[in-house]
Structure formats: structure tokens, C-alpha cells
Amino acid sequence: PFSGFQSKLMLVQASLSCGYPELSILAVIVSIATFVVFVKTFYGMFLRPKPKGLEVPDNEVPKSAVFAMVVLLALIIILGLCPGLVTNGIYEFVGGIL
Known part of the structure; x- marks a missing residue:
């Protein structure tokens, strides 16, 4: 999900x-x-x-890239498990417009 x-x-x-x-x-x-x-x-x-x-060099991934991936992964998991955090606000906003 x-x-x-x-x-x-x-x-x-x-x-x-x-x-x-x-x-x-x-x-x-x-x-x-x-x-x-x-x-x-x-x-x-x-x-x-x-x-x-085909040999691919084993380079180090920058810490800023790892941090960004972890933050985005956490957001995807949280919003996947609790979509109401976003959709409830959207429903209220759209309901007010319509």
C-alpha cells in the first residue's frame, strides 16, 4: 500500500x-x-x-544522499500506512471548495 x-x-x-x-x-x-x-x-x-x-568500482555513497533516501523512505512508509494524514485534509479542503 x-x-x-x-x-x-x-x-x-x-x-x-x-x-x-x-x-x-x-x-x-x-x-x-x-x-x-x-x-x-x-x-x-x-x-x-x-x-x-563489466567491473563497477565500489565507491562510497555520500552521507547526504543516504540521509535524503532515509527521509523519503520514512515518508513513504508513514503515508502508506496512514494515508489519512494527508487525505483527510484534502477532503476538507475540496469539500469547502465544492
Whole structure:
């Protein structure tokens, strides 16, 4: 339930509640196609055997880059587990406009 699932779920629920089930089906099909592409890319980058003669130097990652990754990872996990922290405020804001 992280980094995109919640927004896709909200779009599917909204299209179903507005009477457009074909949009929901299209969104699910696009999600499945995206998943297949990501699995293929992940395999090509990380799981297939390394080509011969390819040596990658083992360089140190800067601490600022590690810090940024940890902060973003924490945000993704927190918002994935508790999406209401953001969506409740959005619902109130949009409800006030509409």
C-alpha cells in the first residue's frame, strides 16, 4: 500500500461511485501493465547475470544522499500506512471548495 496505491485506489473508487466502471477497469489494466514493466526492468537491472568484463568500482555513497533516501523512505512508509494524514485534509479542503 505504498507510493501510488492509495491514489490509484481513490481514482478507482471515484470512477465507480460516479457510474464509470469502464474507467475503473482501464485503471486496473494500466496498473497491471505498469507492474509487468517494472518487474521486467527490475529483472534486467538486478537479477540477470552480469556481462563478462563489466567491473563497477565500489565507491562510497555520500552521507547526504543516504540521509535524503532515509527521509523519503520514512515518508513513504508513514503515508502508506496512514494515508489519512494527508487525505483527510484534502477532503476538507475540496469539500469547502465544492
